[in-house]
Amino acid sequence: MATAVVVGEKPPDAEASAQGDSHGTKRGRQASKKKVAKKALVLPTPMPPIGQKAFICEGTSCDLVRRVLTHWGWTESPVERPSACQLKWSLRCQRTFRSRDAEKSVLEPWQLINHFHGSYYLSNKAFLGQCLQSCSCCSSFFPRQYDLRDAFGMRCFLRDYVLTAAEQVLRSPAAKIPTSGGISPREVALRVLRRYKEWSKGHADHPERLLRCPHEIAALLGHGCLLPRKISVHQRIHVDVFLSRSMRSECPVCQEDPKPQSGDSHPLQQRYLDGPQNIWALKEPCVQKGKGVTILSGLAPLLEDYEQHRATGQGRDCVAQKYIERPLLVNQPHGPAKCDLRVWVLVLDWNPLTVFVHPEVYFRIATRPFQFDSMEPNAHKTNCRDTENRVPMKVLFESVGHGAAERWKTRTWPRLLDAVRASLFATQCTMASNRNTSAKAFELFGLDFGLDESWQPWLLEINTSPCMLDDCKGEYEEEIKAWAWEATESLLKLVLAFHDGSWKLPSYVELLQKSAEERSGQGGVERLFEEEVGRAEHSPCLGRMVRSVSPCLASGLSLEGPCGRWCLILREKVLDEMSLRQAHEALQRRIFQGVSARETSVSKLLREWLLPSEEEPISQAARRMSKTCPKMSLKRATSQPAALRTQTEGNSKLIFRAIPFKSGTLQL
Known part of the structure; x- marks a missing residue:
């Protein structure tokens, strides 16, 4: 027989439970609530229905990624529900490397995030310099x-x-x-x-x-x-x-x-510095x-x-x-001005180290003529601009003159790729030892290079959250934004196909076999490290590690499939976790070898x-x-x-x- 419940009165069960609670303590009720909440966190998160794809974008600078995924038919999930998406693209704070919001996210193994654990250290100029200066070979591309x-x-x-x-x-x-x-x-x-x-x-x-x-x-x-x-x-x-x-x-x-x-x-x-x-x-x-x-x-x-x-x-x-006191100067209406460039680098994995680079870069030309008398910031820092100064690569080649494109292809570009490889090799042990195994990850880096008068590239810094060029204006706005759309769209296709297993990359052994079959190798391009540097006896040597890369990757290898214009420049074999941990400890010892308690004060x-x-x-x-x-x-x-x-x-x-x-x- 059903029990009748009068409006305004408590049911018998509820009244009994209320009487039981009156004899309990407040601390006991709070403890029970915490236990229930803890159990709710460990429940497995169900995957979204098949065919429904969702993403999360954090930050206003992710508008380009948001537009690309929306154009594909994906839906955007609220930031408060990270478990309801296949891809999370977060914008790490540009002002400080202590922002670890990406690492705090609790994601499932089938989800993707655009940051590796600990990658914010690469944007720290002091840490990057300590890693690179552990080997004398880095003086070929990194200013002291x-x-x-x-x-x-x-x-x-x-x-x-x-x-x-x-x-x-x-x-x-x-x-x-x-x-x-x-x-x-x-x-x-x-x-x-x-x-x-x-x-x-x-x-x-x-x-x-x-x-x-x-x-x-x-x-x-x-x-x-x-x-x-x-x-x-x-x-x-x-x-x-x-x-x-x-x-x-x-x-x-x-x-x-x-x-x-x-x-x-x-x-x-360093000669040209x-x-x-x-x-x-x-x-x-x-x-x-x-x-x-x-x-x-x-x-x-x-x-x-x-x-x-x-x-x-x-x-x-x-x-x-x-x-760089002898930079490459570009003729401008206001006079000869210095320039630098940014290249997009995509890291799919740190062990094995798998890296792609987009062959199309964009240059930034200073808005004031290059001179040492006034030391005006706009003349020496391309990030300081009162007008739009970002130009496509072919526009800069036309401004420099005849032969610039050929010199870029045979000298600057292969040396720049060697500098990218050496930089990633120098930081691999730190990144691989801090790898987050909970979710799949990838990362887009923006590497800034300066050019001297001999077209030699010099690494200036690494940016963990590069600008997606949404704020670009001026004469070349449409061209640069079209390039950014193509690069971002092909990047997302490449990442998704690589992690869901629908597309397979060639292995390290297959690339060596391909280089041996083609015998084309370097194709007359100039490399950053000479042969005798690559055969140095001391270990570890970044120059030797770069020279051991498959020759078919010297200028970047274009692959079929979802890569688009992205070129493969690194595909290494899997390293032992113990060897990576030992390399990381050796790096820490080299960093702190000059720091002593007996060291005098700076004053x-x-x-x-x-x-x-x-x-x-x-x-x-x-x-x-x-x-x-x-x-x-x-x-x-x-x-x-x-x-x-x-x-x-x-x-x-x-x-x-x-x-x-x-x-x-x-x-x-």
Whole structure:
């Protein structure tokens, strides 16, 4: 017999349960709710009905992917329901690499996501530089770079800057004119190169510091104190001692025998990067789209900008990368301008490493003429633009002149692909060890390359979420957007066919057999690494790994099927997980081999390199200087950094601060 329930009264079962709950505790009810929620999470997610395809796009920059999939008949699912889609395309935050939203997504093995776990590290300029500089072969395509976040990176940067300045002085015709102290810049440059050669041999009696008196610093780097303003205030006594000694005519260091050796040279020199200005680029490691990048000439402005980066806090440190001082210039209405390019790279898997590259790239031309006098950002950074500056590849070839397309095909393009392979080989152990096995993944990278006047490509950075060119405008808007549509559509077809098993890639052995049968191989193209570099005995060697790639992939291999215009450039064999883990640990040891607990602070390091004192111990000079200077005047000098403040007591003249200019460099 059915039980009647009166409206406004509780059913018997509900009343009994309510009475039971009244005797229970609140904590017990919350625990039961948590258990129910936990059980609901582990339930298997059902696949969507057959024939119904859905996707999720996060971010406004994914409009191109959204339009392509909608054109195919796919439906867009809400972001709150990631289990109801076959493909999730998320836009990783461009401002910081700490955005891990893609890794937090709980996806099923049959779903696809466009980010690998841990790939945000590749957009970190400091991490990328540490991976690439673990092998000397990378100096062929990666500008030398130093991480200024610790004293070891600052020490290496100062050494490189002084050696580069010495090389520039030797090439200058006016380097024989003596400066203060009766020593010429040429003599100082010869001494610097000789001292570095003696120090690099490992002799304990040869100190690392290359400049050893104020007169040598003035002859090579300019007059005055080069310390940043904040550090120079804290090191006031040492600055006063240094400036007082620069006024003396007698110096035992200047009177030593220079022993000129014309055969000595800068071992780290990169031919087309070094120029007459010794220009460097300071970059924030985790910022993209050209933000946080400063192009500077002169050691004092570089260190001052470095100090500003550290003063802002929030981890806004910087790396110093050598600037291309002899870039490829393109004739424009406003004058010759520099250019760079972006290439799209598709990684399907890290083990085995499987990589595709789209052969059509687009160039970015600076909106201001290239010159060193003004150092205007729009003249040296193509990301900074007041007008649209992205042009197709064929348009740039027409602007450069006859023979540009042939030089690109035989020299620049195969060397660029070798640089892409070496970069991915250098980071493979890290990416493969952090691989997420829960869902299938792929990733589109945007690699930025600069070109020097010999059409040699130089890798600048790797972008994890490249621009899909939806915001492109101007004269070539339709052409560039049509290219982006074709590249994105064929990319999605390739990824979907590869992961659902409807299309199979040739294996590593099959590609080697194809190269042996065709015997066409490289086809007269120029490779980045020479034969002797590829046969180097030391291991690991990125040059040797690149040379071992199947010759049929040298300029990219076009495959039939859903690839479209995408070309295969890497298809390696599967590596053992233990060997990858060991390679990752070895990479970490190489990264931290120069970082030691005994390493001095950056402030003390800059003082020892830029305020040398060899005549007497600095403590004695500081005590003598403190007795000479009244305390009140010393306090005013440290609190008020005036342009020029002197004090005369007896026959001694002490310079507290001087800011003269020499060759475009600000001296403090």
